[in-house]
Amino acid sequence: MNALPALPLNRRQLLAGSAAVAALHSVPGLAQGAGADLVVINARITTMDDARPEASALAARDGVFVAVGDQATVAPLIGPFTQVVDAGGKRVIPGLIDSHTHSIRGGVNYNLEVRWDTVDSLEEALHRLRAQADRTPEGEFIRVAGGFSEFQFKEKRLPTVAELDAVAPRHPVLIHHLYKMTLLNSRAIAYFGYDQPDHPVYPGGTIEKTADGRPTGRLLATPSGLLMYRTLSQAPKLSIRDQINSSVQYMDELNRLGITSVSDAGGGGMEFPDSDPYQVVRWLHANDLLTTRIGYHSFPQVKGEELDNYRTWTQSVRRGDGDDMLKFVGAGENLAWASYDYEIFADKRPDIDDGAEDYQRQIMTVLGESGWPFRQHITYEETGDRLLVVYEDVARGAGLVPGWFIDHVETFSERNLERVAQLGGAVALQNRLQFQAEDFIANYGAEALKKTPNFRAILDLGIPVGAGTDATRVTSYNPWFSIQWLTTGLSRGGLPMYDDSNLLNREEALRLWTVGSSWFTGDLGRKGAIADGQLADFAILDRDYFAVTDSEIAKLGSVLTAVGGQVVHASGEFAAHDLRHIPPVSPDWSPVITFGET
Numbered sequence: 001m002n003a004l005p006a007l008p009l010n011r012r013q014l015l016a017g018s019a020a021v022a023a024l025h026s027v028p029g030l031a032q033g034a035g036a037d038l039v040v041i042n043a044r045i046t047t048m049d050d051a052r053p054e055a056s057a058l059a060a061r062d063g064v065f066v067a068v069g070d071q072a073t074v075a076p077l078i079g080p081f082t083q084v085v086d087a088g089g090k091r092v093i094p095g096l097i098d099s100h101t102h103s104i105r106g107g108v109n110y111n112l113e114v115r116w117d118t119v120d121s122l123e124e125a126l127h128r129l130r131a132q133a134d135r136t137p138e139g140e141f142i143r144v145a146g147g148f149s150e151f152q153f154k155e156k157r158l159p160t161v162a163e164l165d166a167v168a169p170r171h172p173v174l175i176h177h178l179y180k181m182t183l184l185n186s187r188a189i190a191y192f193g194y195d196q197p198d199h200p201v202y203p204g205g206t207i208e209k210t211a212d213g214r215p216t217g218r219l220l221a222t223p224s225g226l227l228m229y230r231t232l233s234q235a236p237k238l239s240i241r242d243q244i245n246s247s248v249q250y251m252d253e254l255n256r257l258g259i260t261s262v263s264d265a266g267g268g269g270m271e272f273p274d275s276d277p278y279q280v281v282r283w284l285h286a287n288d289l290l291t292t293r294i295g296y297h298s299f300p301q302v303k304g305e306e307l308d309n310y311r312t313w314t315q316s317v318r319r320g321d322g323d324d325m326l327k328f329v330g331a332g333e334n335l336a337w338a339s340y341d342y343e344i345f346a347d348k349r350p351d352i353d354d355g356a357e358d359y360q361r362q363i364m365t366v367l368g369e370s371g372w373p374f375r376q377h378i379t380y381e382e383t384g385d386r387l388l389v390v391y392e393d394v395a396r397g398a399g400l401v402p403g404w405f406i407d408h409v410e411t412f413s414e415r416n417l418e419r420v421a422q423l424g425g426a427v428a429l430q431n432r433l434q435f436q437a438e439d440f441i442a443n444y445g446a447e448a449l450k451k452t453p454n455f456r457a458i459l460d461l462g463i464p465v466g467a468g469t470d471a472t473r474v475t476s477y478n479p480w481f482s483i484q485w486l487t488t489g490l491s492r493g494g495l496p497m498y499d500d501s502n503l504l505n506r507e508e509a510l511r512l513w514t515v516g517s518s519w520f521t522g523d524l525g526r527k528g529a530i531a532d533g534q535l536a537d538f539a540i541l542d543r544d545y546f547a548v549t550d551s552e553i554a555k556l557g558s559v560l561t562a563v564g565g566q567v568v569h570a571s572g573e574f575a576a577h578d579l580r581h582i583p584p585v586s587p588d589w590s591p592v593i594t595f596g597e598t
Contacts, residue, residue, distance in 0.1 A: 035079020036061045038536070038565045041071050043087035044544070046507075048094050048514050049531035058092070060536035060565030063324075068530055083567070085560060085577055091544040093510060094530050095260025095537030095563065096479045097517035099428040099466030100333070100375075100407050102267040103254070104277045104296060106472035107247035109145065111590040112238060116148035117476040122155040126167050128595060133168035136589045141188070141235045143174040146473035149435040150177070151493025161185055161217035174235060178435060178474055179344050182219040182228040189215050192231055202227035223342045223350035226268075232473075233269040238587070243280050245586045251291045252582055255569035257479055258539035258558040261527060262292055263428070263468065263520040265333040265375060265407065266299025272309075273298070273317065285326040291568035293537070295329040295521030297375055303337035307363050314370035319403075320522065324535060324564070329521055331367050332375035333407050336360050339387060343379040343410065343432060346439035352383055361390045368398030375428070375520075379408045384416040391423055400424065403522055405464070408432070410453045417457055426464035428520055429453060429512070431482040435475055437491035449497055455486070456502050464524075466517030467509070483509045483545075484553040506546055536565035540574065 036059040045055040045068070052068060059067040059074040067074050078084060114132050119125045125148075132142050150158045164173045164185035172188035184192070193199045194207050194215045201207075204224025208216045219227050238246055254262070270277050284290050298313055300306035310331060321328040334340055338353035339360050367374055378384055384406075394400060405426035409417070410433060420427065433440060433452060440449055451457070458465050467486065471477035484490065486509040489498035504512070518528030527535040539558040548556065560577060561569040570578035585592045 035082045036066060036074065036077035038083045038085070038562060038567070039074050039078055040085045040087055040092065040538075040540070041074065042089060043092045043540070044089060045092040045530055046094075046510065046546075047530040048511060049529045052531070055530070058530055058536075058538070060562070063536055063564035065530060065532055065534055065536045065565075068532060083577065085540075085567075085574065087540050088573070090559070091541045091546065092530070093258065093539055093541065093545065094514040094528055095539055095561065096258045096513045097261040097263070097466070097521075097528060098259055098468045098471070098477075098479060098513075099263045099517040099520040100265050100430050100468035101262050101471045101477065102265060102473065103250070103262045103292065103294065103471075103477075104264050104281050105267045105270050106477065107250040108238065108243040108277045108280055109246065109472075110250035110253070111242060111246035111585060111587070111592050112141070113143055113145045113472075114591040115595060116144055117478055117481075119148065120152060120154060122150075122153045122157065122159060125153065126159060126163060128591075129164070129173065130167040131594060132591050133171050135594065136171060138170045139172075140589070141172050141174060142168050143176070143232075143235060145174075145176045145232065146178065147471065147476040148177070149492040151435075151438050151491060151495070156493070158183065164217075172235075174232065176228060176232055176473055178432075179221050179225045179228075179342050180346060180439075181221065182231055184215075184217045184219065184231075186217070189217055192234060194219075200230070202230055221342060221344055223344055223347065225342055229268040229473075237276075240276065240280070242586050243276060244284065245583055246590075247280055247284060248289065248291075248583065249585055249592055252569060254292050254477065255561040255563075256557055256571070257477075258541065258556075258561060259477075259479055260292060260537035260539070260561060260563045260568075261517075261521065261523075262294055263329070263466075263517065264294055264296040265377075265470075266297050267473075268299075268301065270299060271301050272313065281326065285322075290325045291563055293324060293521075293527075293535075293563065294326050295523075296326075297330055297332045298328075299332070299334050300337075306334075306336045307359070307366065310363055310366050310370075310372075314366060314372055319372055319401075324526075327521070330373035330375065330401070330403060331363075333377040335363055335374060335376050339383070340377060341379045341383045343408065343436075345433070345436045346443055348443070349380050349382065352386065357386060357390050360387065361393060364390060364394040364400075365398040368394055368401060371401055373401040373403030375405050375407055377407050378412075379410055381411045381413050381416060384409070384412055384419075388416060388419050388423075391425075392419070395423055405520060408453075408470075409458075411448075412453065414454065414457045414461075417454065417461055417463065421461045421463050426466070426519060427458055428466050428468055428517075429455070429458070430468045430470040430475065431485040432470055432475055433497070434481065434485040434491050437495050437497050438493055441495075450499055451502055454502065455504060459508075464516070464519045465512060466520045467512035468517065478554070479513060480554045480556045483513060484550065486512065487553065488550045490550070510545065537563050542572075
């Protein structure tokens with residue numbers, strides 16, 4: 001990897017200017033904390049603090065909330081250098097926390113991707129590709145790397161290869177769709193060599209071909225997504241400088257939506273701990289440029305090498321290494337490829353490998369003896385039947401380190417959820433089915449969908465639970481899609497998925513995205529609520545979450561977001577409160593420049 005560039009200013013200097021910072025610290029008494037750094041007044045604050053559920057003002061100093069109440073409460077803390085924000089009666093919530101995402105990888109790729117997250121027709125989706133082709137240098141890739149469902153389009157279908165060729169005849173085009181398939185136009189087929197007799201073959205994947213052996217442009221996960229992910233990883237990457245720029249732009253986009261913290265689940269193509277994405281995020285952290293808190297997990301890349309990976313990593317990395325902006329949390333989400341069950345709900349359920357239990361037992365024993373908690377991707381009840389036996393065995397031996405949890409659990413029964421509860425684990429829920437409900441019904445039926453996943457049973461069992469997205473290559477990074485799903489049960493295609501008995505009210509859904517998700521980075525009681533002593537992360541919403549219609553939930557955003565009491569995003573009437581310098585998007589043909597907010 002190339003050396004990472006030096007920048008003249010870090011984030012704190014960008015926020016205030018180095019001269020201003022020096023002047024501030026020279027004021028007698030202020031450096032010792034006599035005044036608050038930031039005060040918000042005239043607000044409708046939902047605190048998620050049971051001791052004080054509502055407030056109208058808050059104050060933050062040295063990264064934490066120091067006063068929450070009314071204007072009289074915070075008035076004594078307003079000093080000459082205090083940034084005072086009049087919220088104008090708008091709703092304020094704790095910063096949203098995504099309990100399962102792939103933001104480190106998503107960040108370094110963000111500037112390359114055309115996003116279809118909010119597009120409601122295939123016509124508009126193809127228009128975006130055509131517009132991007134018009135401004136992209138010939139031969140450069142045009143890609144859509146997840147975040148959408150064909151059911152959100154009024155046409156209820158994906159584009160054809162002929163349509164992709166027509167809108168971008170001089171560019172390779174790649175469309176990555178969930179775990180289901182990847183679409184390639186003719187130029188992309190030739191780029192990857194899939195029209196050649198000696199092209200690579202990936203177990204569990206199918207390069208679909210016509211009867212006479214010509215590739216159709218469809219790469220299918222049958223059931224492994226390895227073919228899709230390896231193909232995507234072989235497309236051109238950004239330079240290191242542009243990966244840094246891309247990550248900054250991506251964090252700003254998350255901040256725009258009210259996200260202040262994420263639990264990163266690792267991901268394919270990210271060799272822990274030294275691949276480019278990890279190097280980039282550590283460089284951003286060292287230069288005080290992170291605007292989203294990141295707790296991250298490891299992710300072995302090569303099947304059969306996982307045990308050796310964990311034996312090596314546990315000797316040099318400790319749980320909690322880092323700080324409140326970037327810290328290591330534990331192992332997973334992939335503990336062992338043999339145990340990985342891909343969620344392709346349109347097809348039959350895939351089985352994990354024969355003998356997966358024995359290999360996973362060895363891995364979990366190493367983790368238990370090393371004091372590493374873990375997370376694990378488990379989709380299906382049948383996988384839970386097999387692997388929870390291993391959990392129970394390890395609990396009696398090396399032990400399950402507190403802080404472990406399971407991601408997804410879409411088809412888990414109450415019986416297996418009870419086993420998780422008895423073992424002291426947690427569950428991270430994502431809105432993956434919101435993008436695939438129609439496929440699920442076609443394969444399993446509408447009745448089975450009604451409790452997939454079983455929100456109410458998880459909550460009733462007292463299992464710690466947080467909400468997330470599984471962005472960016474599967475679902476959208478937009479947290480409001482997930483919140484709309486939890487409260488309305490609507491798929492991205494508008495299909496009602498659940499009865500009222502399996503829906504959450506708006507306060508419950510917001511709690512899963514704040515206090516609930518704080519558990520998953522080991523920060524319960526430290527973030528997720530607007531309360532004295534907690535990390536001062538919050539968002540002022542553009543509209544009142546508790547007053548908008550169900551359809552408007554997915555369109556919510558933040559007009560001011562703060563992390564640690566520092567404004568990291570502001571727009572509209574609040575724009576003057578954001579003193580940062582966000583660099584221009586690079587490269588200069590990036591789709592983010594044209595389409596920006598999804």
